[in-house]
Amino acid sequence: MNTRSLSFIALFAAFIAVLGLVPAVQIPVLAVPITAQSFGVMLAGAVLGAKRGALAVLLFLVLVAIGLPLLPGGRGGLGVFMGPSAGFLFSWPIGACIVGWLAERFWNRMNFAWMMLACVVGGILAIYPLGILWLAYATDISVLKTAIGSAAYLPGDFIKAAIASAVALMVRRSYPLIETRGRAIS
Template sequence: MKDEGKRRRFPTGDLARVAVFAALIAVLGLVPGLSVFGSAVPITLQTFGVMLAGAILGRWRAALAVVVLLVLVAAGLPLLAGGRGGLAVFTLPSAGFLIGWIPGAAVTGWLVERAGRSPSFTRLLVAALVGGIGVVYLFGIPVWAMIGGLPLGTAALNSAVFLPGDLIKAVLTAIVARGTQRAYPDAVPAVHQERLRTGGGR
């Protein structure tokens, strides 16, 4: 019975979803990062993948997808924007944003799970804004200040350059997630969680 419970918690379908989104975030890294005004932290599309993972996978699967990606990066694979990889990337000013992807994806997913079986565009947007921007910045800005030798206020002000792009990513996340979840109810985290609890998950 214990083995059966474990299989239900970690079904093959879940592992496949985690792998797909880890790959998606990596693919978005093929687009070179953009450094605006000489910023030490580049603007990348990968945060869009982090938000989308949370909106479609739910909290723990999304967090696991990001963990898988970051472990591969730490192992030396050039999966971050600009072909970056290796342990050295976690010593750069952008390190806090990378680590922040994990709780950011988890919070986005948790908020979408709370939205029920048919999350609205607004709920999806709020989840992406809170998790994909608020939480990620909460980790990223202090680390940027510490590693970059900047006052916290200066690092926060510098991060404002990311906001327009991140707001667009949040809107795109809500649009893509809403369309996907209408077409495929299994892509709604609350529905998937319910099926797992009742033994109907795959």
């Protein structure tokens, strides 16, 4: 891990924190706000790759854990990791890692469709199961009802995945950051 990699990790952790300043939309039925931060999770994996993307999200979560008010509404501290949205927070590093792994795996044939697939698989399909299970537990609502209620978040998450895909492809063309086998790019 070189200084450049550490800088990118810190930069993306800060970017995810700044996305927490975008006003969140609260759906009355569920206790989890719609935020722009999941866009940052997808973008971190897509631009930095699996390892650095996951580390950027982990760094962000450590900053939240120590009490910095980086989540929407100025939330921070260990208490948020016991709240209704904790399952989504815990799955963010996994999601970034999966997006990054898929971006690395399909690097040579990466286009919008492949990047969108990576963002959807890592940024939605990997995050929702744990998030829904924890939300059902924390709110004492059945998993089925929680899953149905969580479907309200899907259109926004697909839009975030599309934007993350477009931005990641622009970054890839102008300043590739992902390291692939046989081709180290800093």
